[in-house]
Amino acid sequence: MFPTPQSIWTDVTQIRAQAPLIHNITNFVVMNNTANALLAVGASPAMVHAPEETADFVAISSALVVNIGTLDENFVAGMKQAMRRAKDLGKPIVFDPVGVGATPYRNRVSAELLTLSAPEIIRGNASEIMALAGLDAQTKGVDSLFGSDAAVDAAHQLSRSLGCVVVVSGATDYIIRGEQTAAIANGHPLMTRVTGMGCTATALTGAFAAVNADYFQAAAHAMAVMGVAGEMAVEKQTAPGSLQVNFLDALYQLTASDIADRLKINE
Ligand SMILES: Nc1ncnc2c1ncn2[C@@H]1O[C@H](COP(=O)(O)OP(=O)(O)OP(=O)(O)O)[C@@H](O)[C@H]1O
Numbered sequence: 001m002f003p004t005p006q007s008i009w010t011d012v013t014q015i016r017a018q019a020p021l022i023h024n025i026t027n028f029v030v031m032n033n034t035a036n037a038l039l040a041v042g043a044s045p046a047m048v049h050a051p052e053e054t055a056d057f058v059a060i061s062s063a064l065v066v067n068i069g070t071l072d073e074n075f076v077a078g079m080k081q082a083m084r085r086a087k088d089l090g091k092p093i094v095f096d097p098v099g100v101g102a103t104p105y106r107n108r109v110s111a112e113l114l115t116l117s118a119p120e121i122i123r124g125n126a127s128e129i130m131a132l133a134g135l136d137a138q139t140k141g142v143d144s145l146f147g148s149d150a151a152v153d154a155a156h157q158l159s160r161s162l163g164c165v166v167v168v169s170g171a172t173d174y175i176i177r178g179e180q181t182a183a184i185a186n187g188h189p190l191m192t193r194v195t196g197m198g199c200t201a202t203a204l205t206g207a208f209a210a211v212n213a214d215y216f217q218a219a220a221h222a223m224a225v226m227g228v229a230g231e232m233a234v235e236k237q238t239a240p241g242s243l244q245v246n247f248l249d250a251l252y253q254l255t256a257s258d259i260a261d262r263l264k265i266n267e
Pocket residue numbers: 098124125126142143144169170171172173186187188189190191192194195196197198199200201223226227
């Protein structure tokens with residue numbers, strides 16, 4: 001079913017009621033922001049990356065979020081253990097290919113992880129999705145050099161080849177499964193002035209995937225909530241420091257009518 005304000009709100013209510021445990025293997029930059037965003041939306045985050053325990057931890061979690069932002073061999077070992085176990089147990093995996101395309105190491109690790117256990121959902125910016133799809137895309141470290149429109153074809157291609165949902169974030173967020181597309185035009189450019197808002201979108205996607213096994217819907221619901229909360233935060237104060245705090249408050253205080261009044265979604 002195509003996402004609607006009602007289907008978004010059903011999932012928000014489910015997250016608040018169930019407080020699903022979300023296992024995050026993520027980067028040092030955003031561990032705090034993303035844990036706080038998950039708490040604010042109603043989920044229960046844990047940031048756990050030691051290879052000695054990630055397989056056990058994913059077994060008690062409702063979804064796994066893997067983010068390659070500050071990679072090293074120890075992180076990669078933890079990711080592999082967790083992703084293998086998540087596949088065995090049928091837990092949804094959400095993957096954020098931060099900075100893929102920037103270095104051969106990131107490209108190699110991403111390819112290895114995707115081959116090992118295909119995720120249910122991948123969320124990246126345009127440069128990252130184009131690089132993952134095998135295009136020789138330019139990236140400026142962890143920031144995109146392209147608008148999200150430029151990566152739509154690559155996202156369809158990647159979705160078909162891995163059989164997963166692919167999200168390209170940007171001024172318009174595209175949620176893509178095979179030939180199916182949802183385009184969400186919420187959010188604000190100031191969101192790019194706070195580090196890890198994309199990583200936050202990915203972490204929230206983990207919470208929605210934990211309560212909704214239609215992963216196309218789950219991904220779209222997460223991006224809609226992200227964009228709506230971002231807009232509400234910017235309306236309170238137009239500067240990055242406040243945005244970071246006001247965004248958490250907006251997530252926590254979000255109502256069904258905030259979504260119904262603001263959602264800008266198209267097929
Ligand atoms: N120009 C824009 N207008 C409106 N919203 C935007 C714009 N750019 C980004 N956003 C919103 O900001 C959020 C983060 O997306 P972005 O594409 O900046 O992620 P990212 O580049 O992966 O970020 P990071 O790597 O810092 O986590 C998304 O929810 C997106 O909708």
